[in-house]
Amino acid sequence: MHILVVNDDGPPNERVSPYVRPLVDELQSAGHLISVAIPAASRSWIGKAHLIEAELTAHLVHPDSFRPDGSWDSTYKPDPTTEDGAAGPQSDWVVIQNGTPASCTQLGLHNLFTDLPPIDLVISGPNHGRNASTIYNLSSGTVGGALEAVFCGKRGIAISFGSKDPQTDSVIAAAARLAVKLVGHLWRNWDERVELYNINIPMREDVEGQPVLYTRTLPYYWSRGCLYAETDRRKEEARRVLNGATNGVNGVHKETNGVNGVNGVNGVNGVNGAHHGEPEAEAEAGTVSKQRHFKWSADLSDMKKRLQESEEGTDAHTVLNGSTSVTALRANFWHVPGLEGPIDLEL
Template sequence: MHILLVNDDGPPNKRLSPYVRPLVDELHAAGHQVSVAIPAASRSWIGKAHIIEASLTASFVHPDSFRDDGSWDEHFTPSAESADLRDWVVIQNGTPASCAQLGLYSLFTDRPPIDIVISGPNHGRNASTIYNLSSGTVGGALEAVFCGQRGIAISFGSKDPQPGDVIGAAARHAVRVVDHLLGHWDERVELYNINVPMRIDVETQPILYTRTLPYYWSRGCLYAEVEPQTRSEMADSSLMNGVHKEQREEAAQAGVTGVNGVNGVEKQVRKKRHFKWSADLSDMKKRLQESEEGTDAHTVLNGSTSVTALRANFWHVPGLEGPLHLE
């Protein structure tokens, strides 16, 4: 099989993307041809997004040239043993979805047609509706479907550092699951979402078909408010609601306590507010730990591999059809 592999964690990186090279090596060992197209930086939580205002630059990089921090040696010369390894493609401003698009249509035209797109392996689980609909890993597989190709999303279920033998076991196990699905693909399925628990005995643990755990945010927990960090940000506070500080002072001398920048009507002036990504997922983790048997979350958290068969659509609610009559 010719496999296109994309991900959302970016180039091999000891901290952020420790799983991609072991999986690619195992796919090669199983006899597959693998073409790799990945973002130049982490693109987690980006779903199936394309960054339309950014131009994309594809760099062809020998897989042995990557450093532990995800950078690479542009002057790298491969050894005789690795000279036959094909370059990976690293895409500046890339997302999993754009990597899938370019990988399928533009980057590997000198190679045989691609048979399947694998997205991952993600550094951590992708179980429950919020993760699946937010995940760049699942987004890469979704993009494959919209390009007329089958997709498989793979997630290795831990962000904690893992020893090499555990990563190796997870990679071997994932390839066996992939090979089985390729040989027994259900025609109703457009993509599979696989979650592999990180444990040394993963290859002897059950593999279960699962359903996706429904989950909704119970509170705002992804962003935290922060104070301005730069002089320019602090200076910006002199411009409030379109009114400069000098104008406000003049208005105050005239007996007007606040203006809105349009017609001088009194209005409380409000400063800018700053927020940054600061995910507090404690409520979600508790819900996942309490999830029902048969769901993806329950399965992977209890040490088994979850395989969730999906179709790439938001399906309509049956019965709501025909004219809508307003009262």
């Protein structure tokens, strides 16, 4: 079948996106036609977002041209004698500057691969780490890419490889083989009540010999605000200059997860259309800043404790105990039954 692969971790990268190339290779080895559309930078925790103010640029990139840091050699030319007939545009991946998982799904389904047969299935992932529990699922760009497929009239499968720790090639290969086998099974036996599946695969050498279980999503709510920390903006500006955060890659301005814009969008008039003055300018004008600055600084210790204590049968308990979880989902926020009709405001 023709499968569109999207993700939220961006191009192949030893540190943040080590799993996408092995999965694509395994899907192709199984005989599937694979089209790939991925964001140019990590888009974790972005859900099913679209950046409506941003211009999206699609770069055709040969998969063998990626460097270990996720950048690519734009001058790379494949050797046609080693391509086994796959040389040409069909072998290129599409890397989308200012892309999100949802926009990659939209463009992949409707704009980018119109010369190929219709896409049958969208696979989003494999995520670098677990997506188990309501917080992760509703925040995850990986799940968001699969959700977008549903709203485009396609079946979606979100796949997460359940560890951010470095893994051996053999462990990654085992997870990829199991993922492809599981995708084939779900496709052949798709329950018509299901709109998307969320899969979590533990990273272990013997994963193919471990149980694969249907699960339910672990409910989780924040016990405290723990995603952001207040920062000293002057120190942050100095750090950015020191680290050379504004240097370009391949002639394209480097997206740095929120540096120089929002989620890698550069020059979109600040945040929510509001232009932000620099502290130095405020000082020269003799004004007192009324701004406070925060940055992503996730403290997930409470969440991790709750996941460790999760009940048997949940996605979190299953993957943390070495089995693969498969959660069948509907792509909606369903109403509470029984709350219907007029509301009497006098009561």
